[in-house]
Each structure stands twice: as C-alpha cells, then as structure tokens.
Amino acid sequence: QSALTQPASVSGSPGQSITISCTGTSGDIGAYIFVSWYQHYPGKPPKLVIHEVNKRPSGVSDRFSGSKSGNTASLTISGLQAEDEADYYCCSYTGSATFDVIFGGGTKVTVL
Amino acid sequence: QLQLQESGPGLVRPSETLSLTCTVSGDSISSSDYLWGWIRQSPGKGLEWIGSIHYRGSAYYNPSLKSRVTLSVDTSKNQFSLRLTSVTAADTSMYYCARLVRAYRFFDLWGRGSLVTVSS
Numbered sequence: 001q002s003a004l005t006q007p008a009s010v011s012g013s014p015g016q017s018i019t020i021s022c023t024g025t026s027g028d029i030g031a032y033i034f035v036s037w038y039q040h041y042p043g044k045p046p047k048l049v050i051h052e053v054n055k056r057p058s059g060v061s062d063r064f065s066g067s068k069s070g071n072t073a074s075l076t077i078s079g080l081q082a083e084d085e086a087d088y089y090c091c092s093y094t095g096s097a098t099f100d101v102i103f104g105g106g107t108k109v110t111v112l
Numbered sequence: 113q114l115q116l117q118e119s120g121p122g123l124v125r126p127s128e129t130l131s132l133t134c135t136v137s138g139d140s141i142s143s144s145d146y147l148w149g150w151i152r153q154s155p156g157k158g159l160e161w162i163g164s165i166h167y168r169g170s171a172y173y174n175p176s177l178k179s180r181v182t183l184s185v186d187t188s189k190n191q192f193s194l195r196l197t198s199v200t201a202a203d204t205s206m207y208y209c210a211r212l213v214r215a216y217r218f219f220d221l222w223g224r225g226s227l228v229t230v231s232s
Binding site for chain 2: 001003032033034036038040044045046047048051052057089091092093097098099100101102103104105106
C-alpha cells in the first residue's frame with residue numbers, strides 16, 4: 001500500500017493559519033476515525049499532536065486542530081509560531097488487517 | 113512516567129541481521145490496552161511503520177517488510193525486539209520504538225530512536 005499523500009511543504013507567516021492535507025482512500029482515512037498526526041523535530045522523536053481525527057492529547061496547544069472530509073484528513077495550525085516549524089506526519093489505520101497503520105510522506109512546515 | 117529506550121548495534125553489515133531491543137520502564141508491558149511498535153525513518157525520507165506486537169505475542173507487519181521482519185516480546189524483562197534479516201543500505205535508518213493505543217491505532221509514546229547504519 002502506498003503512503004498517504006501529503007504536500008511536501010507548507011509555509012506561513014507568524015500569526016497566520018496553515019492547513020496540511022493528508023489524502024488516503026475509501027479503505028483507510030475514508031472509512032475510519034483512526035487518523036493521527038505527529039510533529040517531528042530533527043533529532044527528536046515524533047510527538048503526537050492529534051488522534052482520532054480531531055482529539056488533542058493533554059498538553060498539546062489548542063492551536064492544533066484536526067478534521068476529516070471523505071478520504072482526506074487535515075491538520076490546521078492557527079496562530080502560527082516559530083516553534084511550529086517542523087515536519088508533520090499523518091497516520092491512518094489501513095483497514096486491511098487488525099492493527100496495520102500507514103504514514104503519510106510528511107510535510108515540512110516553514111514559518112516565514 | 114513511562115519511557116521507552118532502544119538499544120542495539122549502530123552498524124550492521126550488508127546481508128546480515130539487524131537486531132534492536134526496546135526496554136519499557138515506568139509501567140508494565142503486559143497491558144491489553146496497548147501494542148508495541150517499531151517505526152523507522154531513512155535519511156531524507158518519511159516515517160515508515162515496520163510492525164506492532166501485543167504482549168501475548170500476536171504480531172502485525174508492514175506487508176512490504178513482512179518477509180524479513182520478526183517481532184518478539186519478553187514480558188519478564190519488559191522488553192520487545194525487532195529482527196530484520198538480509199539488510200541492505202536501504203535499511204539504514206533511525207529506528208523508533210513506540211506504544212500503540214490499541215483501541216484507536218495511534219502511537220502515544222515514543223523512544224528517542226536508534227540510528228542503524230548498514231555498511232561494510
């Protein structure tokens with residue numbers, strides 16, 4: 001199965017809002033709520049920022065929000081800050097087996 | 113506070129077997145609420161799920177790696193392990209272990225990662 005499709009890069013100015021898309025199929029993103037998003041700084045482990053499409057773990061800024069429409073999930077970062085500059089990955093249950101998951105190719109967020 | 117720590121050789125010869133262990137501290141690995149997974153990131157590329165295992169031993173693998181991967185768990189040591197056979201330079205990656213929340217299929221805790229280079 002191919003990786004979920006994300007834009008390679010997204011940029012925005014401080015204070016703006018940006019949205020990262022993650023496109024899958026009717027068999028994964030389109031069929032289940034099991035979509036998660038991870039923030040990844042170079043040299044550090046990925047950090048969960050959204051799970052189950054739109055739920056934020058404790059301690060994650062409410063500037064991060066998630067949504068889903070059809071086969072596409074989205075991560076929105078509002079009030080963009082310099083510290084948000086990182087790579088972001090979506091992840092979804094594949095639906096093909098009990099616990100198989102698949103990641104997106106990743107999106108580099110640049111704060112201008 | 114639960115922590116995960118990867119360990120293993122940083123250099124593996126081509127065609128040999130890569131072996132890594134993840135030690136879980138701060139809580140028991142023997143919980144039905146979670147599975148324990150491995151994810152890797154090759155240089156300049158994205159995250160790739162390798163596989164996940166339940167403490168009772170049921171394992172699930174990425175179809176693209178399934179023929180070369182074996183996951184195992186040792187509850188007495190609170191550890192789980194990865195074996196990847198017949199490695200090539202393409203297997204050079206940062207390998208992460210992580211905890212998968214079983215009911216909702218997301219990784220909530222990650223180890224710091226272990227860099228493995230495949231080279232002669």
